[in-house]
Amino acid sequence: MDKLLVHGGTSLAGAINISGSKNASLPILAAALLTDQQVIIERVPDVSDTNYMLQILSALGCEVERYSGTVKITAANIHPEAPYEIVRKMRASICVMGPLVARLGRASVSIPGGCVIGDRPIDLHLKGLQAIGAHIDTEGGNILIEAKDGLKGREVDLRGRHGPTVLGTDNLMMAAVLTEGTTIIESAACEPEVVDLADFLNSMGAKIEGAGTRRITIEGVTSLGGTHHTVIPDRIEAGTFMVAGAMSSESGITLNRVRQDQLVGATEKLIEAGHLVNFNDDGSSVTVSPGDTPQGCSITTAPHPGFPTDMQAQFTAMFATTPGISVIEDTIFPQRFMHCAELTRMGADINVDNGSAVVHGVKELSPAPVMASDLRASAALVLAGLRAKGTTEINRLYHIDRGYEMIDEKLLQLGAKVERMRGSA
Ligand code: EPU
Numbered sequence: 155m156d157k158l159l160v161h162g163g164t165s166l167a168g169a170i171n172i173s174g175s176k177n178a179s180l181p182i183l184a185a186a187l188l189t190d191q192q193v194i195i196e197r198v199p200d201v202s203d204t205n206y207m208l209q210i211l212s213a214l215g216c217e218v219e220r221y222s223g224t225v226k227i228t229a230a231n232i233h234p235e236a237p238y239e240i241v242r243k244m245r246a247s248i249c250v251m252g253p254l255v256a257r258l259g260r261a262s263v264s265i266p267g268g269c270v271i272g273d274r275p276i277d278l279h280l281k282g283l284q285a286i287g288a289h290i291d292t293e294g295g296n297i298l299i300e301a302k303d304g305l306k307g308r309e310v311d312l313r314g315r316h317g318p319t320v321l322g323t324d325n326l327m328m329a330a331v332l333t334e335g336t337t338i339i340e341s342a343a344c345e346p347e348v349v350d351l352a353d354f355l356n357s358m359g360a361k362i363e364g365a366g367t368r369r370i371t372i373e374g375v376t377s378l379g380g381t382h383h384t385v386i387p388d389r390i391e392a393g394t395f396m397v398a399g400a401m402s403s404e405s406g407i408t409l410n411r412v413r414q415d416q417l418v419g420a421t422e423k424l425i426e427a428g429h430l431v432n433f434n435d436d437g438s439s440v441t442v443s444p445g446d447t448p449q450g451c452s453i454t455t456a457p458h459p460g461f462p463t464d465m466q467a468q469f470t471a472m473f474a475t476t477p478g479i480s481v482i483e484d485t486i487f488p489q490r491f492m493h494c495a496e497l498t499r500m501g502a503d504i505n506v507d508n509g510s511a512v513v514h515g516v517k518e519l520s521p522a523p524v525m526a527s528d529l530r531a532s533a534a535l536v537l538a539g540l541r542a543k544g545t546t547e548i549n550r551l552y553h554i555d556r557g558y559e560m561i562d563e564k565l566l567q568l569g570a571k572v573e574r575m576r577g578s579a
Contacts, residue, residue, distance in 0.1 A: 307335030406443025
């Protein structure tokens, strides 16, 4: 297992390019199953989650080619059984369900296991597919989905206890594009990644309207064709580096290949916390530098366009050394506070109770060996390590490699002192 040594206390400077979005790429790669024609997808980040998805597609019978950020997929001869050995590695594998059942009338996918950021049920995914006529059964840890008599468009409300579901919306949208009649998804997720998937599907010949709003209308078509698509920038990678600019630079850092409209939540909170965020005229580049009088503030995560749960851990790391009291509430994944115990080991003053964390800013963090527990928690530990003077050792680096492309190289490019120790226990 790799680990990262972060020799903190250096001021970051310079510019990096933000990669394509991991969370947009995953369902878009799965959507390649909807056509027997070749699809070409650009700016797919080289992270382990996209590699798992490509392994699943290969195991399902797709021809897959990948060179640098470009992926070519042809799903001419596919079968409906997603293998447990690969599926179990990544929860997002469930987004092959919708495309498989729509294209082949049948799918068998392992039930995803528990997850450190919360329970993560899939009831809403199943509700969506059932509503348009799929029969669902479980057997030997697999979900069997069948649509013997075909799927029929209908109106479905996908609102759950914690609000809309991103991949649940994607799954139903992908099934509905090849479903007879009109499917209307009410209480749909409107994250930019859902819009990117809809754009991808429409470029294949689907008829989807309203993606990016709470009501998506999909008029089924009989087949889809090939396409060429470029994935949107990763707004969570961008947000993570924006926090690094506020926490660990003097003159600021610049992030290129971003989209200002997708960074509203992080931008507003950085400004409220007293930092400086400047976009260029077309919103494709941003410079973030620390303000003179940073202050703690409150954050409540919410579905898009609210503050993203995927940025919660990184802001918690920033507030750990921000003067004043910050209160962070995660309404989407109330158990997503594993990073707080590790930050506390570095000297942070954080109390977690019932889905929220109260952070009393301390002057400095001290380096320590810490354990990454999930993707965004690891990012929070890297940010804390950059700030703490001395060497922080981050174990279980594979969590960060799931979703941050070349994080160590990008940090080095910004002048950070980091070392990846390969294969250490
Ligand atoms: N939920 C249900 N039933 C379901 C599905 C979801 O109750 O059938 C609940 C979840 O437990 C949660 C809420 O609904 O409380 C929202 O979950 P959602 O389904 O939107 O999450 P997801 O689609 O599985 C995606 C991202 C996550 C991100 C969430 C929320 C991908 C691959 N994953 O997950 O990203 O946190 O949306 O925005 O797109 C990450 O990148 O670190 C990450 C975890």
